Amino acid sequence: MNTVANTVPSGSEGEGGLSRDEVFTMLSNRRRRWVLYYLKRHEGNRVDLRTLVDTISAWEYGTSVEALSWKQRKRVYTALRQSHLPKLDDAGIVKYDQSRGTVELTDSAHEVQLYLEYVPAHDIPWSQYYLGLTLVGTALVVLAWGPIYPFDGLSGLVLASMVLVMFGISALVHHYHLRQHKLGARDVPPEISNA
Numbered sequence: 001m002n003t004v005a006n007t008v009p010s011g012s013e014g015e016g017g018l019s020r021d022e023v024f025t026m027l028s029n030r031r032r033r034w035v036l037y038y039l040k041r042h043e044g045n046r047v048d049l050r051t052l053v054d055t056i057s058a059w060e061y062g063t064s065v066e067a068l069s070w071k072q073r074k075r076v077y078t079a080l081r082q083s084h085l086p087k088l089d090d091a092g093i094v095k096y097d098q099s100r101g102t103v104e105l106t107d108s109a110h111e112v113q114l115y116l117e118y119v120p121a122h123d124i125p126w127s128q129y130y131l132g133l134t135l136v137g138t139a140l141v142v143l144a145w146g147p148i149y150p151f152d153g154l155s156g157l158v159l160a161s162m163v164l165v166m167f168g169i170s171a172l173v174h175h176y177h178l179r180q181h182k183l184g185a186r187d188v189p190p191e192i193s194n195a
Contacts, residue, residue: 023112026091032084037189039105049101053077137163
């Protein structure tokens, strides 16, 4: 399992023993991220190494599995088998059975999952969105207290209902948005689907 985590200063380890630096090292390589993405889509199942290689090769070369050449498959197979899968296995993120040619996620994979959740570059942070929504709600309350038409006639119930509807709709949109960008929510990694 992981021996490096025992030597890092306290506070820099995750609950399962992976340090933040180790998590970033594991995720610094696109093929390792894609392995985790594929395994997340098949969570709870052992995946055949050949199937994993075919899928990642197709993603990497932007083609279908059927159109892959032997050389393309071999290049990905060699890198996964000799480097990436052993590293992920040593970190305890996947269980790689080299003799059987199978790979599966471990419970420790949930530690790195949060780092892989996709946030689009053009997205505003949700904390800023909700801060803005709070400011709009506050402005509505101030306008309702003052003699400013058409807000001066709003009852407390109507005002509260408006604010609740704003936050309720925003929360539903936020929930939907997060589900769409969860690890394994799409057929291909976001790096590919937005290219």
